[in-house]
Amino acid sequence: MRVAVLGMGVMGRAMTRRLLTLGFPVTVWNRTPGRAGELVDLGAVEAGSPAEAARGADGVLLSLTDDRATREVMSRLAEIGSGDPSGGPVVADTSTVAPDTARALRDLAPGGRFVAAPILGSSPAVVEGRAMVLVGGERGHVDALGPVWSQLFASFSYCGRDPGDALVFKLLNNYLLMSGIAVLAEVAAAGRAAGADDTLLHDLLMRWPTVAPALHDRLDDVLGGDHRGWFTTSLAAKDLRLAAGLTEPDGPALPIARLVERRYAEAAERGWGEADIGAVVELLRA
Numbered sequence: 322m323r324v325a326v327l328g329m330g331v332m333g334r335a336m337t338r339r340l341l342t343l344g345f346p347v348t349v350w351n352r353t354p355g356r357a358g359e360l361v362d363l364g365a366v367e368a369g370s371p372a373e374a375a376r377g378a379d380g381v382l383l384s385l386t387d388d389r390a391t392r393e394v395m396s397r398l399a400e401i402g403s404g405d406p407s408g409g410p411v412v413a414d415t416s417t418v419a420p421d422t423a424r425a426l427r428d429l430a431p432g433g434r435f436v437a438a439p440i441l442g443s444s445p446a447v448v449e450g451r452a453m454v455l456v457g458g459e460r461g462h463v464d465a466l467g468p469v470w471s472q473l474f475a476s477f478s479y480c481g482r483d484p485g486d487a488l489v490f491k492l493l494n495n496y497l498l499m500s501g502i503a504v505l506a507e508v509a510a511a512g513r514a515a516g517a518d519d520t521l522l523h524d525l526l527m528r529w530p531t532v533a534p535a536l537h538d539r540l541d542d543v544l545g546g547d548h549r550g551w552f553t554t555s556l557a558a559k560d561l562r563l564a565a566g567l568t569e570p571d572g573p574a575l576p577i578a579r580l581v582e583r584r585y586a587e588a589a590e591r592g593w594g595e596a597d598i599g600a601v602v603e604l605l606r607a
């Protein structure tokens with residue numbers, strides 16, 4: 322199965338590395354040339370445009386910043402058309418976008434062959450095959466990429482025919498993660514200010530059932546790291562804005578989601594936009 326990966330950011334590179342390790346032939350494209358360097362050395366073929374990368378592929382994985390980027394790149398795939406007798410590739414968007422964007426991408430995809438496939442997990446987890454994927458779309462399109470789901474990821478959850486539903490679950494998960502880290506930062510700051518021993522605080526936080534396992538690998542960073550990670554505060558602010566928007570226009574307002582969104586946006590505005598989400602603690606240090 323031939324795979325194209327569009328977007329050579331943190332996650333696109335991680336997926337490509339894993340696919341190459343598994344033996345998939347992979348073509349890659351990135352808006353800014355030159356970011357695929359070491360992956361080309363490992364066997365990836367670099368294409369000059371999204372359509373060139375997608376031609377001849379069975380699956381096209383998008384890994385792009387946000388809603389606007391995914392729409393732009395999808396519209397550039399239109400030129401491959403739907404005249405391919407095999408039906409053409411299935412486009413799978415692994416980016417985190419609004420549910421309505423996922424539905425619009427399905428309508429824009431060549432031949433409507435689209436699935437939403439947001440990822441739960443870090444880039445190291447993707448490289449090591451430990452990440453999870455949520456998949457939404459027509460079952461036939463999902464099944465056409467069966468080897469990708471079963472080999473690239475440790476777990477696969479089918480979320481139904483509507484691609485937007487996979488994004489709803491993804492945004493709920495990220496809301497829990499981001500709010501957990503923002504609260505963990507306050508717990509650490511409060512403990513310190515009250516004179517708690519740092520080593521004992523670390524030990525207890527690692528063992529308390531009240532601290533979600535997904536927060537464990539951010540604990541060192543929140544207590545004293547330099548915020549070199551894999552998921553930026555800018556992306557976190559975007560995800561929280563989308564999560565807080567899930568109830569619009571008629572559902573209840575989500576004041577806590579808005580508050581947490583503001584914390585990450587403020588961290589990004591204060592110069593931590595490219596730093597890992599643990600940098601939200603800097604607002605307490607300032």
Ligand SMILES: NC(=O)c1ccc[n+]([C@@H]2O[C@H](COP(=O)([O-])OP(=O)(O)OC[C@H]3O[C@@H](n4cnc5c(N)ncnc54)[C@H](OP(=O)(O)O)[C@@H]3O)[C@@H](O)[C@H]2O)c1
Nearest residue numbers: 328329330331332352353384385386390416417443551552
């Ligand atoms: N990092 C994580 O741990 C993680 C985990 C799960 C999900 N996600 C989601 O996965 C997606 C990618 O995340 P990432 O961490 O890999 O981000 P990233 O490192 O910032 O990479 C973003 C990619 O999007 C491209 N891009 C941005 N705007 C574009 C446009 N208008 N047209 C074409 N390409 C464009 C960038 O190209 P250039 O190089 O040209 O700028 C780059 O390749 C995001 O939606 C994120 O929320 C991330």
